[in-house]
Amino acid sequence: EKPLVQIRNLKKYFNSGGVPLKAVNHLSLDIFQGETVGLVGESGCGKSTAGKTIIRLLEATDGEVFFEGKNIFTLSVTEMKKLRREVQIIFQDPYASLNPRMRIEDIIAEPLDIHGVVKGKKRKERVAELLKLVGLTPEHANRYPHEFSGGQRQRIGIARALALNPKFIVCDEPISALDVSIQAQVVNLLKDLQEKLGLTYLFIAHDLSMVKYISERVLVMYLGNMVELADSDELYREPLHPYTQALLSAVPVPDPSKQSERIILEGDVPSPMNPPSGCVFRTRCQHAMDICAREIPQWKEMKPKHYTACHLYNEQKN
Numbered sequence: 001e002k003p004l005v006q007i008r009n010l011k012k013y014f015n016s017g018g019v020p021l022k023a024v025n026h027l028s029l030d031i032f033q034g035e036t037v038g039l040v041g042e043s044g045c046g047k048s049t050a051g052k053t054i055i056r057l058l059e060a061t062d063g064e065v066f067f068e069g070k071n072i073f074t075l076s077v078t079e080m081k082k083l084r085r086e087v088q089i090i091f092q093d094p095y096a097s098l099n100p101r102m103r104i105e106d107i108i109a110e111p112l113d114i115h116g117v118v119k120g121k122k123r124k125e126r127v128a129e130l131l132k133l134v135g136l137t138p139e140h141a142n143r144y145p146h147e148f149s150g151g152q153r154q155r156i157g158i159a160r161a162l163a164l165n166p167k168f169i170v171c172d173e174p175i176s177a178l179d180v181s182i183q184a185q186v187v188n189l190l191k192d193l194q195e196k197l198g199l200t201y202l203f204i205a206h207d208l209s210m211v212k213y214i215s216e217r218v219l220v221m222y223l224g225n226m227v228e229l230a231d232s233d234e235l236y237r238e239p240l241h242p243y244t245q246a247l248l249s250a251v252p253v254p255d256p257s258k259q260s261e262r263i264i265l266e267g268d269v270p271s272p273m274n275p276p277s278g279c280v281f282r283t284r285c286q287h288a289m290d291i292c293a294r295e296i297p298q299w300k301e302m303k304p305k306h307y308t309a310c311h312l313y314n315e316q317k318n
């Protein structure tokens with residue numbers, strides 16, 4: 001099976017007064033047709049930047065992204081227009097991402113208008129269809145964003161993202177700004193849509209419990225670096241990296257007797273302008289060893305399809 005999206009050594013640096021801010025230091029990942037990969041980490045770990053760089057909303061500093069086998073950084077103008085239809089993004093904040101002065105119909109139809117896809121009666125029909133798809137009704141088309149709740153606004157954002165029949169959607173913390181009671185509804189909607197429309201998602205989040213529910217595989221990032229990748233079940237059952245272990249220890253489990261001891265992460269994420277030498281996690285790691293300051297841990301497959309970068313799992317550690 002060929003991956004729909006192939007990310008190779010992706011880097012995104014920002015220039016911060018002459019100092020490179022390494023928002024994404026290294027990212028390599030295959031995303032297969034129809035799957036959801038969760039991308040998890042604390043805020044500031046580079047996950048949103050990664051999501052935007054992967055679909056070229058931000059220009060990469062280095063590396064490659066292939067969509068259906070084609071390098072998207074070298075596409076012609078025509079090919080780029082096609083890509084803009086096939087990959088979409090859903091944003092975190094359904095309040096900020098919808099123009100308050102636009103009617104819902106015009107918000108949802110905006111991508112159709114930009115790409116000159118449909119007009120007149122067909123446009124209205126397509127908007128009605130999209131509204132129904134996300135659990136709203138055609139009558140909602142004439143209203144304005146302020147008339148809707150946070151969850152409904154996120155549905156509108158999803159409808160807009162679906163307007164052009166995309167294949168791949170970056171969901172950038174689509175539920176983080178919503179009430180906990182609404183989060184599951186939006187996640188369920190995304191799952192239903194995935195099945196119905198054959199969508200592929202990169203699902204960015206800091207909440208690990210919802211990520212487990214929606215993702216087949218989960219990638220954990222820390223300070224712009226990949227630290228662990230595995231099937232969701234495997235990652236939650238047997239996290240290898242101390243950072244993943246700490247994140248998971250904070251997630252409540254259904255059976256409290258199985259709750260692992262809470263690992264408190266001391267201190268803040270270091271500045272990506274001045275990352276620690278060696279392992280970027282070492283300033284907060286309970287297991288840090290001498291080698292962790294000297295050598296960058298290599299990304300390795302520890303078990304089938306379970307990868308991590310940590311010196312704890314090296315044969316010759318000291």
Ligand code: SF4
Nearest residue numbers: 279282285292310311
């Ligand atoms: Fe901790 Fe060292 Fe592993 Fe980094 S490489 S996570 S500092 S044990």
Ligand code: MG
Nearest residue numbers: 043047048173
């Ligand atoms: Mg973010």
